[in-house]
Amino acid sequence: MHDHVAEAAFPCVGAKAALARGTLDVLAARDLTSAWDDLRIHDRLLHFAVAYREKPALFRSLAVVFEGPGDLSEPQFERLLWDRVQSLSDKDVWRGQRYDDSVSPDPDDPHFSLSFGGEAFFVVGLHPHASRPARRFPNPVMVFNLHDQFEILRAQGKYEGMREKIMVRDEALAGSRNPMLARHGEASEARQYSGRVVDDAWQCPFHYKGDA
Template sequence: MTAVLTPGLAEHAERLRAGCPHATAAAPEIAELLGSLVAHPDFPCLGARSVFRRNAAQIHVFPSMKGISIDVLGQKLRQFAAAHDGGEELASFVAVFREPVATTEEDFERNLWGVLRQLHDHDDQPWAEDVSQDPDDPEFAFSFAGTPYFIVGLHPAASRIARQAPVTTIVFNL
């Protein structure tokens, strides 16, 4: 089923993409851009809208998906999970990457799985027991440091409006 794009949201997303100097924008500017996209009345992801409305999104900017410091990303994810341990409300760790800017869905997917593979390879904890390790299983969730995450990828070339963002982004949802 293909979602019908709301012209207002599609135009808003395009303006954000055109106006975002992703390579040089400061972290607060990137956070404002993402917040503006999610706050648009036609943005379809209610979970994201709730997280941003409650200020439950932590946004971190990294130089690149390739060669990023997995140790730094892993440390920040551990801190995020510890801060929200046992919390019942949805919270999101938003990892924004200045490079590469995906030009196709395939490029983004390859880079996304590369980041997740690197995290997994540096993880000394077992996979979270209550989720599947098989990406084809409906019960799949990415696990890092024993914490399961529902992963959402966003990028400028996404075909789905709910997955478009002015910058390449991986959201780790608790």
């Protein structure tokens, strides 16, 4: 994972900054099709949320790298990513964690984000057969990014510059800008998680089962 982010062509400057600062955590998991490691992943997310509250810092990410499967189509990867998200969210409810009240649990809401341990997270999916080159990786991966970091960058006046830099680098890699990228509050970020291009009729399969 670290070598992939370090490649010169990799467009996400935020991930590169996390790598440079030693704040890109990697967790190995067994299979994206299985709930086998979900409790262990949720444990790490809770620890990640607590550590961030104790010492807030920009460019912290948790990458969960699964052993397989390596032959998933984009729709298959998308379905399995949301299966894991649903399972992790259900564990958050089961463990009595509050939903971050700075975001919405409704995936149709433009202010939607996931919440684990009381902190909002944005997920980026990677896999071998992603149509966008920036989303390709030899294994299925779910990268959890703290939503609060984007708000800090906005408050510092750095968000738009970083976003444009990422989009320019992605365009150089893919030949076009990613049509799914949208600012938080303009469209639900749920449409961006898997990396697949979806139309306006797309319905997010996630349902928060707690009391937000």
